[in-house]
Amino acid sequence: MAAPALAQFGRPLLVQRFESPTRIAADEGGRMFVTDYDRKSVVRIDPTDRRYLSSMRVDGKVTGLAAHGGRVYVGNESLDRIDMFDVSGTYLGQFGGISVNDPTEMAIDGEHDRLIAVDTGAKCIRVFSLEGSGTLVSTISGPGLANHLLQHPTGLAVDAAAQEIYVADGGDIDNLIEPRVIIFGYDGTYHGMISGSGGTQGYFFSKPQGLALGESGHVFVVDGFLGRVAVMDRATGQEVTTIGEFGEKVGQLRLPLDVLIYGENKDLYITSNQTRRVEVIAEGGKK
Amino acid sequence: MKRTLLSGGIAVLAVTGLAILAGLSRPANMPVSMLNAKHNCSDCHLTHTGKTPDLLIGTNVEVLCLSCHGPAGSSPVKAKNHKGHTCVVCHNPHDGEFNRFGNRNLKMMRAIVTPKDSTLQRPVTFESRGTDVGQPALHSFCDKDGDLDGVYDNVCDTCHRSSPDWHRYTQASSHNHNPGRTCTNCHAHSDGFKD
Known part of the structure; x- marks a missing residue:
């Protein structure tokens, strides 16, 4: 099956603005942000006319990103912490009060007052209360060889209604643990897994990164290595379809790292790190 | 067929091992060892459904x-490529190669590097991470020709040596820019060895 065509986002302006686009997030007001790893900044873009609006400087390399309630939360890889900004870029201080060893990705559940972060270095999930400057509520999983424990966690998505956390995990081939998406309850209980192994090729995804949750239990898994998004069905564990293809041309993906389903039309936004672009597929989130 | 392949594989492994033990040269495309200590074959390769002639899972080595x-x-361990050189220009993903002294290079470094847009084949000797981490200056990032054989072959100075074309280490051919120290303390690989 041919991969659906992708539309490039904002060329040429954003090509110049991005050096290393990594994570993408939007807040409840529709404001959209992208972290730029090498430029140590968070770029705010206008999803309506696909313009650059502003950028905020971060004191370190940035990975994880979440936005809510007029605040932008940024994973600071260099300083092992989560930083807080307001939407205009004013630094508000450190969030959570603890060191987070490589906060690679974050998600927010405003309904339940939770910010949930991947602690890639510690191989666990940190659950914080959003109130004030944040308080650690619990730590989920941790390193270990049991199949349901995290090996190399990277991406994250949250289902607020079900109070579930989806974690992209690269597995550990040396110990026969395949790449997968692991699903936890907010209380840390193990709810299930979507394996990256299977299908006619032997794999659905290889190096899972950012996640997004679509309709009908569909989970969008960005694969940095294969250069595409695998749409997986949680119920069956099977691949529904794939979106995108590896390459450097406009519309292709080279080290894609995150995916966002945005707006009423459920457009799909994908950061393509090595082509320095954000690609958009209209209504891609409906798949 | 499977038996033939298995026998062939065992033969290749045996020949490779014997060649290494005997210190013999090996074909340029044959890994020094079949397995780097921190990676397994199936991290990168698929036996039957690989996408490249090398049976890689994906389509691009750098990615x-x-x-x-x-x-x-x-x-x-984060890394960014250096001035357009892909990872495999400097690294052999299967293991450090044996340098011209017969010792294995650190950090999966090749024994010979050919810079981008060049036909030069630069020897690389990288056996120590230098004085800043308590290791000998000799055969580190840049040792100012510490073995006095007239060959600048450390991992950085093999390119950044006396020629002014190569800039920085010997911009004035002084050879005095922190020789023996750990270059990556200031010029991080994660920043593409940025100035």
Whole structure:
């Protein structure tokens, strides 16, 4: 099956603005942000006319990103912490009060007052209360060889209604643990897994990164290595379809790292790190 | 057929092992060892459904490396390519190669590097991470020709040596820019060895 065509986002302006686009997030007001790893900044873009609006400087390399309630939360890889900004870029201080060893990705559940972060270095999930400057509520999983424990966690998505956390995990081939998406309850209980192994090729995804949750239990898994998004069905564990293809041309993906389903039309936004672009597929989130 | 392949594989392994033990040269495309200590074959290769002639899972070696060592990758060791050189210009993903002294290079470094847009074949000797981490200056990042054989072959100075074309280390051919120290303390691989 041919991969659906992708539309490039904002060329040429954003090509110049991005050096290393990594994570993408939007807040409840529709404001959209992208972290730029090498430029140590968070770029705010206008999803309506696909313009650059502003950028905020971060004191370190940035990975994880979440936005809510007029605040932008940024994973600071260099300083092992989560930083807080307001939407205009004013630094508000450190969030959570603890060191987070490589906060690679974050998600927010405003309904339940939770910010949930991947602690890639510690191989666990940190659950914080959003109130004030944040308080650690619990730590989920941790390193270990049991199949349901995290090996190399990277991406994250949250289902607020079900109070579930989806974690992209690269597995550990040396110990026969395949790449997968692991699903936890907010209380840390193990709810299930979507394996990256299977299908006619032997794999659905290889190096899972950012996640997004679509309709009908569909989970969008960005694969940095294969250069595409695998749409997986949680119920069956099977691949529904794939979106995108590896390459450097406009519309292709080279080290894609995150995916966002945005707006009423459920457009799909994908950061393509090595082509320095954000690609958009209209209504891609409906798949 | 499977038996033939298995026998062939065993033969290749045996020949490779014997060749290494005997200190013999090996074909340029044959890994020094079949397995780097921190990676397994199936991290990168698929036996039957690989996408390249090398049976890689994905379609590009550099992206394979960056999917763990790049932004948001799961490895704590981050890297960015250096002035357009892909990872495999300097690194052999299967293991460090044996340098001209017969010792294995650190960090999966090749024994010979050919810089981009060049036909030069530069020897690389990288056996120590230098004085800043308590290791000998000799055969480190740049040792100011510490073995006095007239060959600048450390991992950085093999290119950044006396020629003014190569800039920085010997911009004035002084050879005095912190020789023996750990270059990456200031010029991080995660920043593409940025100035």
